[in-house]
Structures are given as structure tokens and as C-alpha cells.
Amino acid sequence: MRIRKEWTAWDEAIESKELPGAMGVYELADEDQKTLYIGKASGKSPFGLRGELFRHFSTSDRLASENWDHPQMGEGLPSVRGNARFYRFEVNHNYYSRWIEILTRYNEDHETLPPGNLEDPEQPPRLGRYHWKSEDAERGL
Amino acid sequence: MDFELSDEQQLIIDNVRRFIREEIRPLEADLDPDAFTLRPEDDERLTQMVKDMGLYQMDVPEEYSGPGIDTVTRTLVAEEISQHRAGLYAPAYGVFGHGPQGQLYNGTDEQKEKYLWPTIRGEKSGFFGLSEPSGGSDPARAIQTKGVRDGDEWVINGSKLWNSGADTADYGIVYVRTDPTKGRQGISAFIIDTDTPGFRVERLVQVLRAHYTTELSFTDMRVPHENLLGEEGGGFALANDYLARNRIPYSAAGIGVAVNAHEIAVDWAKQRVTFGEPLASRQAIQWMLVDNEIDIRTARWACLAAADKAEKGLPFRFESSMAKLISTEGAGRVVDRCMQIMGGLGMSKDLPMERWYRELRIRRIGEGPSEVQRIVMARDLLNIGSGSR
Numbered sequence: 001m002r003i004r005k006e007w008t009a010w011d012e013a014i015e016s017k018e019l020p021g022a023m024g025v026y027e028l029a030d031e032d033q034k035t036l037y038i039g040k041a042s043g044k045s046p047f048g049l050r051g052e053l054f055r056h057f058s059t060s061d062r063l064a065s066e067n068w069d070h071p072q073m074g075e076g077l078p079s080v081r082g083n084a085r086f087y088r089f090e091v092n093h094n095y096y097s098r099w100i101e102i103l104t105r106y107n108e109d110h111e112t113l114p115p116g117n118l119e120d121p122e123q124p125p126r127l128g129r130y131h132w133k134s135e136d137a138e139r140g141l
Numbered sequence: 142m143d144f145e146l147s148d149e150q151q152l153i154i155d156n157v158r159r160f161i162r163e164e165i166r167p168l169e170a171d172l173d174p175d176a177f178t179l180r181p182e183d184d185e186r187l188t189q190m191v192k193d194m195g196l197y198q199m200d201v202p203e204e205y206s207g208p209g210i211d212t213v214t215r216t217l218v219a220e221e222i223s224q225h226r227a228g229l230y231a232p233a234y235g236v237f238g239h240g241p242q243g244q245l246y247n248g249t250d251e252q253k254e255k256y257l258w259p260t261i262r263g264e265k266s267g268f269f270g271l272s273e274p275s276g277g278s279d280p281a282r283a284i285q286t287k288g289v290r291d292g293d294e295w296v297i298n299g300s301k302l303w304n305s306g307a308d309t310a311d312y313g314i315v316y317v318r319t320d321p322t323k324g325r326q327g328i329s330a331f332i333i334d335t336d337t338p339g340f341r342v343e344r345l346v347q348v349l350r351a352h353y354t355t356e357l358s359f360t361d362m363r364v365p366h367e368n369l370l371g372e373e374g375g376g377f378a379l380a381n382d383y384l385a386r387n388r389i390p391y392s393a394a395g396i397g398v399a400v401n402a403h404e405i406a407v408d409w410a411k412q413r414v415t416f417g418e419p420l421a422s423r424q425a426i427q428w429m430l431v432d433n434e435i436d437i438r439t440a441r442w443a444c445l446a447a448a449d450k451a452e453k454g455l456p457f458r459f460e461s462s463m464a465k466l467i468s469t470e471g472a473g474r475v476v477d478r479c480m481q482i483m484g485g486l487g488m489s490k491d492l493p494m495e496r497w498y499r500e501l502r503i504r505r506i507g508e509g510p511s512e513v514q515r516i517v518m519a520r521d522l523l524n525i526g527s528g529s530r
Contacts, residue, residue: 001344042173042174042175043173043174043175043490044173044174044490094175094347094348094349094350094351095175095351096173096175096176096351097175097345097347097348097350097351097352097353098347100345100353101345101347101353104308104345122173123181125177125178126178126309127309128306128307128308128309128342128345128355129308129309129335129342130308130341130342131335131336131340131341131342132341132342
């Protein structure tokens with residue numbers, strides 16, 4: 001199943017410490033709350049979920065001011081950068097399999113991956129099938 | 142039993158060891174610490190290397206185009222192939238190839254044509270559907286999924302749990318109660334295509350390691366009689382044989398992880414200095430390392446003894462259960478001690494220890510919990526039920 005949380009609007013004024021530095025999964029959405037990207041803060045993410053969210057939403061100046069110019073931070077994705085308005089996340093030690101689960105659900109419902117994931121250098125393993133669509137898909141989400 | 146390796150066995154082991162250390166481990170530096178697949182280009186390149194080495198699909202019998210490697214050698218290889226971060230559950234990230242489930246060799250010619258050969262060629266994959274929400278350790282009694290004959294078809298209703306790979310599989314071998322009056326003789330095995338109407342993956346079930354299993358439901362799922370695998374009522378015997386055979390390489394993989402963890406801990410103990418002396422000079426550390434070595438060697442001998450009996454066609458159920466119990470529990474202890482020796486570094490995702498620790502905990506449950514292995518051995522020891530030592 002997808003992350004069962006309300007979307008939160010990104011506010012550039014947010015303090016980084018308000019977001020968890022832990023591992024987990026997250027979703028980014030556009031102004032219509034359509035999913036743009038399903039990501040993970042992995043064991044290799046240098047600043048956990050907070051670093052992942054900041055790298056998609058913030059400017060390089062802000063990242064530098066947080067001392068977040070770590071080489072493993074990764075780049076923002078073209079279809080996400082400038083288009084993402086909302087986020088939601090889940091702290092989860094099993095971020096990798098949970099990431100695959102959320103991608104599998106999205107892929108089954110939409111028969112494609114979110115635009116940001118299609119651009120992502122890290123592609124997931126072969127995704128499986130549920131053989132049924134979720135209520136979200138029926139409602140056009 | 143001769144513990145000396147033949148020249149051929151030593152050559153295979155040396156090649157696999159070099160392959161894991163020179164080809165697999167370096168790639169892991171760039172992969173997610175919990176990854177269980179390689180990048181497609183690496184997967185393709187390394188699979189071809191394994192085919193060129195003549196070691197692809199080692200568990201496929203020679204008459205089905207496999208390389209014809211004996212059980213003892215496969216056990217030795219299983220120990221080598223798992224000596225990397227993902228090695229316990231994704232040895233060499235699958236580039237040595239997966240053979241079909243053993244039960245398919247009992248299929249009809251038509252079933253082999255439709256499922257066995259495409260699986261050997263890598264065109265299809267299957268899952269194993271035995272456990273249910275009602276239980277897994279005692280499938281003869283726990284299976285509630287029912288099959289009712291209707292002309293040339295069976296109508297199947299029920300659910301399954303802990304089916305790894307069912308969401309990506311093309312078919313599954315599913316165990317169904319076809320005669321509620323006959324106990325274990327009332328269970329039959331069916332080959333079920335995953336695109337059959339009524340087949341549904343209800344959810345992916347997250348577990349302790351970076352892996353998921355599935356929960357399945359079958360609603361008025363109509364399966365042709367020709368998909369019955371083996372005899373009607375013979376499903377439990379098929380499953381039991383498959384489980385006993387699978388326990389040997391499953392056990393050896395645990396040893397491989399223990400060996401890898403132990404090597405890292407030995408190196409660390411020699412170079413890490415505390416209070417002016419290397420850790421290796423401390424008796425507390427020395428004893429932990431010696432206990433590791435004892436656990437590893439005991440498990441290795443138990444696995445090879447089981448493999449030797451299986452290879453000679455002798456009853457090996459007792460030995461395979463003993464190997465499974467000794468290796469999974471011993472490997473868990475080894476990795477636990479290694480983490481203690483490594484200190485904070487052992488807890489971090491910079492090293493593979495924390496992944497092995499989580500995965501080895503599951504190993505004491507998967508393929509039959511330690512307690513069930515003891516039950517199997519006790520039955521043989523006390524001559525209760527079928528089989529002998």
C-alpha cells in the first residue's frame with residue numbers, strides 16, 4: 001500500500017531538524033497532489049529523510065548553508081525540480097523493500113512509474129503484479 | 142567420508158571464490174546496502190561469465206542440461222557463493238542462475254514443456270505456495286485452501302502466506318486440500334498460472350530483512366486437471382522431499398556469511414588497538430574468535446555429511462535437519478560475536494554485519510524452524526513415524 005499520510009506542503013522556511021534524519025521512504029507530489037516521485041532515504045543517504053527532501057526542494061545555496069554538499073547527496077530530478085509542492089514520508093528501517101512495495105502499487109495502478117522515477121539513475125528491481133487496482137486508482141489519484 | 146577435496150572440487154571452489162571476491166564484492170560498494178539485485182548491465186555481464194565458467198544453474202540435473210555437479214560440491218560452492226553482503230538470500234545476486242523447483246521434475250511431459258523447460262531457459266519463474274495464515278510448520282494439518290473437482294477442472298478457494306516472488310512469478314506450485322477426510326494424503330499439488338482469474342496478490346508482506354513476501358487469495362479459481370502435479374493426494378510427499386533436499390544448500394549459505402563475518406572480525410581484532418594493545422591480544426576476544434571457528438567448522442561438517450549421504454542415495458533427512466539447525470543457529474552466533482568485536486562499526490550500514498544479523502534471525506524460522514528440525518530428528522531417533530536414520 002501507499003504511504004497513508006496527508007500531504008504536507010513544502011515550506012522553504014522549515015528548519016532541517018524538524019525532519020527526521022532516519023532512513024525511510026517518501027513521496028513527492030505536484031500542486032494537484034499527483035505523485036511525481038517515490039524515493040527512499042537509504043543506508044547511503046548521508047542525511048536521511050531530511051537530506052532527501054531538501055535535495056529535491058531546496059536551492060544549492062540552502063544545501064550549502066546546511067553543509068549538505070556531500071558527494072552522495074545526489075542531484076535533483078528534472079521533472080521534480082520546480083514542480084514538487086507536497087511531500088509525505090514514513091520512517092522505515094526496511095526502506096528498500098518498502099520502496100519497492102510503493103512503486104509496485106503505483107505501477108499497477110498507473111501502468112507506469114512516476115515521472116521522477118523514470119528519470120532516476122537508480123532503477124528498482126523488476127516490479128511484480130497485484131492483479132487488481134487500488135481505490136486510489138479508481139479515484140484517479 | 143573423505144574430507145579431502147578432489148582436484149576438480151578445489152578448482153571449482155577457487156574459481157567461485159575468486160569470482161565473488163573480484164567481481165561481486167567490488168560492485169557492492171556502489172549498491173544500496175539492502176539491495177538484492179545488480180544493475181542490469183552488470184547482471185548480464187556476470188551471468189555470461191558464470192556460463193563461460195560452466196557453473197550456471199548448478200542445481201539443474203545433467204539430463205536437463207545442467208552442469209552435472211554433485212551435491213557435495215554444490216554444498217561447498219554454496220558456502221563460497223554467499224560470502225558477500227547480499228550473499229545469504231541473494232547469493233552472487235542470482236548470476237549463477239536459479240533452477241526450477243524440484244517438484245517440476247515429477248511433472249508430465251506437457252507440464253515439463255510448459256513450465257520446467259521455460260524456467261530452465263530463464264523465460265519463466267515460479268513460486269512455492271505451501272504455508273497459509275493458519276500455519277506453516279505443520280502443513281499437513283494447516284492447509285485449508287480447498288480444491289473441488291468440477292469435470293476437467295478444479296475449483297480452488299483459499300489463501301496463502303509467505304510466498305516469496307509470487308508477485309513477479311508466471312506460475313506457482315500450490316498445495317491444496319482436495320480430500321478433507323484423508324489428512325496429509327488429502328493434499329495435492331497444482332501448477333497455477335498467476336494470470337488465472339481469481340488469483341490475487343492481496344499485499345506484499347514486509348519482514349525483518351529488505352525483502353517482502355506475499356499474501357495471496359484464490360477465489361473460485363478454475364485450474365485445469367492437467368495442472369495437477371504428481372498424483373492426486375501426493376502433494377505432501379512432493380513438498381516434503383523438496384524441503385529436505387533444499388535444506389542442505391540453504392544451510393551451507395549460512396556458513397558462508399559466518400565465514401565472511403569471521404574474516405572481517407579477525408582482521409579488525411589484529412589492527413584495532415585499545416588501551417595500548419590490539420584487540421586480538423585480549424582473551425575475551427580470542428575466545429569469541431575461537432568459538433566462531435568452532436561454530437563454522439561444526440556447521441560445515443554437518444552440511445557435508447548430509448550432502449554426502451544425499452549424494453550416495455542414502456536416507457539423509459536426519460542429517461539435513463541437523464545441518465539446518467546447526468548452521469543457522471551457529472551462523473547467528475558468529476555474526477553476533479563479530480558485531481560485538483567490531484563495536485559501533487559493526488552496527489553501522491557501512492559494514493554488512495547488521496544486514497547479516499537481521500537475515501540470519503529469519504534463517505532460524507525459514508525452511509522449518511529449529512524446533513521443527515528437532516521434531517524431525519526426534520521422530521527418526523525414536524522411530525516414530527516414517528523414515529529411518
